[in-house]
Amino acid sequence: MIRFIDIEFGSSRYQELLDLRYKILLQPLGLKFLDSYREQEASFLHIGCIDNSTDELIGGLILVPVDNEEIRVMQVAVDPARQGEGTGRKLIEYAEKTAKEIGYSRIVMHAMLSVVGFYEKLGFTQDSDLFEEKGINFVRMVKEL
Numbered sequence: 680m681i682r683f684i685d686i687e688f689g690s691s692r693y694q695e696l697l698d699l700r701y702k703i704l705l706q707p708l709g710l711k712f713l714d715s716y717r718e719q720e721a722s723f724l725h726i727g728c729i730d731n732s733t734d735e736l737i738g739g740l741i742l743v744p745v746d747n748e749e750i751r752v753m754q755v756a757v758d759p760a761r762q763g764e765g766t767g768r769k770l771i772e773y774a775e776k777t778a779k780e781i782g783y784s785r786i787v788m789h790a791m792l793s794v795v796g797f798y799e800k801l802g803f804t805q806d807s808d809l810f811e812e813k814g815i816n817f818v819r820m821v822k823e824l
């Protein structure tokens with residue numbers, strides 16, 4: 680069984696989430712965490728997925744308000760050992776529920792091409808042409824809540 684938690688910025692769970700994000704999202708691309716960016720994260724919502732049997736963090740994401748209607752999901756990561764078990768789907772569904780509860784009507788994200796199919800399965804649609812950030816190709820994807 681898994682559960683979802685809100686993670687407090689600066690807590691030990693937050694550090695675990697940073698480690699997971701680094702391992703899954705940054706390290707494979709040869710990117711580093713910028714301390715200046717980390718400070719901005721104080722105002723973001725951090726969500727973690729915990730395996731109840733081990734109490735380990737196995738996934739997470741962040742939610743960043745864009746304006747009064749739109750919120751952006753970023754840094755979606757599931758531990759490679761736990762991918763393909765439905766955790767990513769449940770994580771996004773939890774993020775959607777949270778976003779709706781706090782008053783947002785649209786969720787957006789910049790998806791790497793390798794995961795566009797994952798978000799399409801969850802009801803997101805492509806909303807932009809291909810664009811490049813730090814040498815990586817993305818498309819903007821959107822879902823009305």
Ligand SMILES: CC(C)(COP(=O)(O)OP(=O)(O)OC[C@H]1O[C@@H](n2cnc3c(N)ncnc32)[C@H](O)[C@@H]1OP(=O)(O)O)[C@@H](O)C(=O)NCCC(=O)NCCS
Nearest residue numbers: 755756757762763764765766767768790791793794796797
């Ligand atoms: C993308 C990611 C979050 C998916 O998490 P996951 O737990 O493996 O996904 P799930 O098991 O919940 O998959 C849900 C569905 O999406 C499908 N799916 C998973 N990854 C997919 C992909 N990359 N492309 C297309 N479909 C995918 C699954 O087959 C499953 O389909 P089904 O419901 O028909 O069985 C995870 O693989 C990951 O962390 N990847 C590395 C980091 C990353 O690329 N993050 C996104 C940054 S934009």
